[in-house]
Amino acid sequence: MTREEEAMLGGEEGPAAAKLLELLVALGEVFGAERLVPVESAHISGVSYKNLGEAGLGWLVEQADLGARARIRATLNPAGMDMEFWREMGVPEEFAEGQRRVLAAFERMGVEPTCTCTPYLAGHVPGFGSQIAWAESSAVCFSNSVIGARTNRESGPTTIASAVTGLAALYGFRLDENRRPGAVVEVEADLDTVMAYSALGYVTGKRLGTTVPYFKGLGSPSLEAKKALGAACATSGGIALWHGEGVTPEAEAMKGHLAGLERLTVTAGDVEEAVARFTGPLDDPIIALGCPHSSLEELGEIAGLVGGRNFGGRLWVFTSRSVYSRAEEAGHVGAIRAAGGRVFRDTCMVVAPLKEMGWTEVATNSFKAGHYMTSMGMRTRMGTIRELLGARQ
């Protein structure tokens, strides 16, 4: 440890920093880290009151009371509700009160209340090769793979610890040798929609677990396709990093490490099977889009498809407050509202208290959402945005 790190551990930077550094040191010992490394930014998960409850909230308030303050840029994952329009979502008053206290604790720590799983669409874009401490599996996958920054799959407490100390233990995906692929995935399926990329991610994660895939045949995925692919493979497996030939920044350098790796193929049949797995007969589902949070382009696409229709409040679109402002200016939010749809910020269809809100059936284009909603006992259907909105193909 450096002299500064020793001093922080000894309490010179306050009790919160000392305790949180202890946590990072213990983690480093478990994973055999040789040292700590400075990190540029943190993205913190564990924000929804649904997951935290009173115990989690109490821990956050304790950290803020002890003087925990972010010394690097730190942003927040989605909360359990739109912080302004929570009544419109049907969120109970008691839940809203708990959620407000969570946000207040984070704000006291100097964390930006971005409330999104796509911080990279809200101006928080780390540099290539930079060390960061991010939680939220889809954001981790995007930052490691598409941006080429370096993070492990962090947790709420470890990201808070990194935000406050500016440090992380040097192990895992922070090191060159662990960023090499462990399997080659040949894609034979047609990748003509964002949902197809999400399905590919789901199938890959199921087969590979946590192994780093090197994709061949990915085509030219849009940003939206890349975020969908990473979110799904982080959900069905524990993938934190993927490489795509001609697509991701580290792929070219990985070509020399492909010989002798396990090879697997993902076909159109595999994609169809994955869609069928989350598709059952539904009576009157809520169409839920925006997992990961919608980009401005996705909101524009949805707005362009809903004209002249009335969804009667059964179309819900989730995004960040940052993208929402731009979408409102562009007229997309108004167009979706005019068609009886709703656009919410700060939250999503997985971390909101859906049962209390009365949801039982959901149609979505996201395999991550489908996976979690099925595990919460909901009936689901998968479809592309066009299919779900009943637009012509």
Ligand code: F3S
């Ligand atoms: Fe984001 Fe919620 Fe999906 S956090 S990735 S929209 S489950």
